[in-house]
Amino acid sequence: xxxxxxxxxxxxxxxxxxxxxxxxxxxxxxxxxxxxxxxxxxxxxxxxxxxxxxxxxxxxxxxxxxxxxxxxxxxxxxxxxxxxxxxxxxxxxxxxxxxxxxxxxxxxxxxxxxxxxxxxxxxxxxxxxxxxxxxxxxxxxxxxx
Ligand code: FES
Numbered sequence: 044x045x046x047x048x049x050x051x052x053x054x055x056x057x058x059x060x061x062x063x064x065x066x067x068x069x070x071x072x073x074x075x076x077x078x079x080x081x082x083x084x085x086x087x088x089x090x091x092x093x094x095x096x097x098x099x100x101x102x103x104x105x106x107x108x109x110x111x112x113x114x115x116x117x118x119x120x121x122x123x124x125x126x127x128x129x130x131x132x133x134x135x136x137x138x139x140x141x142x143x144x145x146x147x148x149x150x151x152x153x154x155x156x157x158x159x160x161x162x163x164x165x166x167x168x169x170x171x172x173x174x175x176x177x178x179x180x181x182x183x184x185x186x187x188x
Pocket of ligand 1: 078
């Protein structure tokens, strides 16, 4: 399966790239198999994510999924952002090749990691809200590449 036009478009023109000064939360996740790293910054006002930025050192699909994930959570409440799944990110991008599914999992986890950091900074234990971020189950796909 080739990349969809949307994936190519987000890869070529990623939205919300960069660092954020004074973020409310920062999350960094990595995939130990492919070595790609994704960092997400969120700004929270009230319970709304008013701004999102990302830095991704990784493959094209990782960049496209980070870009789409930022678009999907910007302006949403934290609660809504936590319901974002890698499947929703993939659907919004009109799909990903099977060997690239783990890249979208990284995007979902990066958002959750940023929200976890936000709660930690508030003195709230994030585990009961966000859960434990585990290495994605799809990561073995990388070895089959
Ligand atoms: Fe590892 Fe895309 S995030 S190959």
